[in-house]
Amino acid sequence: MILFDQVSKRYPQGHEALRRVSFHIERGDMVFLTGHSGAGKSTLLKLMMLMERPSQGQITVGGQNLNRIPSRQIPYFRRHVGVVFQNHQLLFDRSVFDNVALPLEIAGVAPREIGRRVRAALDKVGLLRKEKMTPIQLSGGEQQRVGIARAVVNKPPLLLADEPTGNLDPELSSDIMRLFEQFNQVGVTVMIASHDLALIANLRHRVLRLHEGAMYEGSMYEGQLGSKPPVTSLKQPTNRGRSE
Amino acid sequence: MKDYKGGRGVGRGASAPDEASAVREHGAQKSRQTNEVQSYLSHHRKVAQESIQRLRQSPLITLMTWAVIGIALSLPTGFTVILSNFDQLGANWESSAQVSLFLKHEISEADARALAQTLKRHPMVADVAVITREQALADLKKQSDLGDVLGYLDSNPLPHVVVLTPTPASANSRSMASLRQSLENLNEVDRVQLDMLWVERLFAMISVIERGAWTLSLLFGLAVLLVIGNTTRLAIENRREEIVVVKLVGGTNAFVRRPFLYTGLWYGLGGGLVAALLVTVTLFWLSGPIDVLAQSYESGFRLSGLTFGSTLLLLSVSMLLGWLGAWLAVRRHLDAIEPT
Incomplete structure (x- = not known):
């Protein structure tokens, strides 16, 4: 459903938000994206919604190479991606x-x-x-x-959420997460960016971690950052989420 | 399966078709084309109504905008109405152009009448009248204070005069010049006097005023564009947040533009109605004195106001200007708003 291949994003001011990020998310998966603020989570989501374009690399969503979608087609693409924002919008x-x-x-x-x-x-x-x-x-x-x-x-077949529990207390947060799990159970691919590590630990889903623009694969049980080498190629299969 | 207007969805091109969504979407596919047209039209109706609603929410700004547009449009409209009145008046004057033939002194009244009969058969002549020298002298005595002086004259110094009225088709300067030429060659004629010059001057003046009116129309049309453009720009700023959200959930630029274009259209319509009202009221106010003036000239002239057709034209033009003004503003300011 989502395929990132060596994706980098450098902003005009010179800040490099993402560095050669590669990962693959299967259709029907539910995945968390974590990392400190400024680690590149928002940038990654923006790339998937075509709010930003990558400086390098290929992004494929639902079989479509996003680099090949012209600006005027962006609205039609967005209609097939559900997005939940931290500030609700x-x-x-x-x-x-x-x-x-x-x-x-x-x-x-x-x-x-x-x-x-x-x-x-x-x-x-x-x-x-x-x-x-x-x-x-x-x-x-x-x-x-x-x-x-x-x-x-x-x-939409794909649901993205950017810190959906950012301003909520723990009980409400887990309510919201349960809601996302329900959608996932009927086949929607879900990707949630969140820095609420405690909450994520309770939900046994695949976790992608961003640290200073680089991506690390691993669940919360594997300790601190850097417990595994950065994922920069697609060679290792990384389908640890629920399978269909 | 589920793709809107050229949209290649995420769902497409995926390897395994999602059974659940396939079932869900089966119903939606049914008679989709008629549905699409229907919902497109109903969306337009909704946007049109909502934009009226928004105008009603800020009545003062709306009324002021209408007034500004109305005043700007009423000037060129009023000018055009007055010019069309002039044209109507001018047509009367043109047909009243006359040619006076002053005959030589030795020509008798009988000869003058014979000449008149001959001239009446001329294709460019509509009517002929003979003013005898006795009649002319009597008129002169009546119209001027020279009555006493004229009484001292031994004989009547005035000639017989034949007055020609040209046919309407030939009542223009070129035909009149050739007619004059042929009349001057007649033996009986001493002098030919053409009463055309002042009509020509009048028409020259009208065409000057006409150009002025066009210039005014252009300038005020531009003013209307700027007023609506600026109002639209402010509206866009006020709704910036909404525009961002609409674009985030897949709204096209056309979708985002639509409410602003409708608002421009309503501004134009309201302004056009104000202009029509202003012109009608002003003409009504002027019609009293003009009637008095026309009567003093023994003219049946009546000031004609905005016709139904010209009111429709005014409203169409003002709506077009409103739409165009909004479109220009939207093009410049709105497409640049992107979610970040």
Whole structure:
């Protein structure tokens, strides 16, 4: 589903955010991406959403080489990737329902169909009764769940999340993670960037670690950073996540 | 399977087809084309309504923008209406152009009438009248204070005059010049006087004013573009966050532009209506004095206002300007907003 091959990203100011990163994520996997802030997690997610382009290397998502997608095709690509943001990126001037409906409206789904699918998504995140409220009336955890509903309403095969539990207390955080696991169980490939190591340790999924722009493979049980050599080639199979 | 307008989805090109999503998407595929057109139209309707809603949320700004556009458009519109009135008036004057033939003194009244009969058959002549010297003298005595002086004259110094009215088709300077030439060659004629010069001067003035009106229209049209462009730019700044989110979840530039273009259209429509109102009220206000003026000239002239057709034209032009102004602003400011 996701293939990074020797990907580097250097920003115009000279900062090298990613250095020759290679990894492969199978369809249906659930993977965590960890690392200190500034380690390159956000950059990696931005590359997958085509918010940024790599300086070097190839990225393949869903069989499509992202380098070959021209700018004007980017919107159509993004409709097939659900993204959950740390700051939710909700619109406060409209209702929960309208926030979740936005991707469907953009994709040109018929109005009747929109109602059905938005309610299905809200039901899944447990906010069906709050569809008429505005996001400002909701708690932080509820806002994040609206963000998740919006990310999955289009039924994307790939779900990306950038620090989805960043501002939540531990109990709410594990609720959110369980939600992601549920989507993963129906076949959605999930990739979550998070620095909440304790939370990740409880969930036995594959973990990718970024340190100063380089990628290390390993779960939390293997101790500190650098316990394994950096993954710079695709030769070693790294499918440690749940298999289908 | 599930791809929108040329979108090659993540789901495509994958090795193993996801059974669950295949089942899910089977229903969605049904009659998708009609659905797509339907939802496209309903989206347009929704955006149009929402943009009106937004205008109503800030009524003061909306009314002020309409007023600015309306005032800017009312000047060229008013000019155009007045010019079309001039044209109508000018047509009357043109047909009232006359040629006076002052006959030689020795020509008798009978000869003058015979000449008139001959001239009446001329293809460029619509009507002929004879003013005898006695009649002319009587008119002169009546119209001027010279009555007493004229009484001292031994004989009538005035000649008989034949007055020609040219046909409307030949009432232009070129035909009149050739007509004049042929009339001057007649033996009976002493002098030919053409009452065309002032009409020509009038038309020259009208064409000067016409060019002025065009220049005004261009300048004020440009002003409308700038006003709407600037208003749109502010609206874009206010909705920056929303634009970013829409682009993040796959909104195309066209999708993001649409509400702003509709807003421009409504600004144009409102401005056009204000302009039509201003012009109509002004013309109504002017019509009283103009009626008095026309009556004093014994003219049946009435000031004509905006016709239905020209009102439609005004509204179309103003809506087009609104749309164009918004489009220019959107093109410049909106496509540059990208999520970071």
